[in-house]
Amino acid sequence: MSAIDAIDRNILRLLRIDARMSNARLAAEIGLSPSACLRRIKLLEEAGVIRGYTALVDSGSSEDTIAVIINITLERQTEEHLDRFEAAVRKHPEIRECFLMTGGSDYLLRVEVAGAGEFERIHKEILSTLPGVLRIHSSFSIRNVLATRSKKRR
Numbered sequence: 001m002s003a004i005d006a007i008d009r010n011i012l013r014l015l016r017i018d019a020r021m022s023n024a025r026l027a028a029e030i031g032l033s034p035s036a037c038l039r040r041i042k043l044l045e046e047a048g049v050i051r052g053y054t055a056l057v058d059s060g061s062s063e064d065t066i067a068v069i070i071n072i073t074l075e076r077q078t079e080e081h082l083d084r085f086e087a088a089v090r091k092h093p094e095i096r097e098c099f100l101m102t103g104g105s106d107y108l109l110r111v112e113v114a115g116a117g118e119f120e121r122i123h124k125e126i127l128s129t130l131p132g133v134l135r136i137h138s139s140f141s142i143r144n145v146l147a148t149r150s151k152k153r154r
Contacts, residue, residue, distance in 0.1 A: 071105035
């Protein structure tokens with residue numbers, strides 16, 4: 001695939017807002033024919049720009065859950081160690097997000113818990129058993145100030 005142009009960026013922007021948007025509606029908003037729009041989406045998928053689609057699941061009201069931000073430092077940062085850690089993280093739906101980081105820690109994870117007891121279980125049964133973990137540093141959020149993946153816009 002050649003470089004991403006303004007039309008592709010617009011397609012990606014709209015799909016980030018609503019990945020279930022019909023191709024006909026997406027095409028109309030972009031200003032393309034439905035077939036041209038679908039062809040561009042397929043090219044973006046084949047090139048790996050669009051890696052997949054997912055459902056963002058609400059775990060209940062924000063008052064019921066606490067977001068925990070976890071910094072993980074690995075014993076070693078070799079490709080093998082990173083791959084093993086990432087494969088293990090993907091097996092645990094409790095881990096909502098995982099980012100490979102620069103700086104003081106190797107990974108930043110986000111989990112949502114009902115309270116300290118649930119986090120203790122996740123720490124004991126999941127986080128401390130992930131391969132190659134040297135250090136775990138966790139911070140509990142007080143409140144969410146900004147979330148860009150909020151309810152679907154209409």
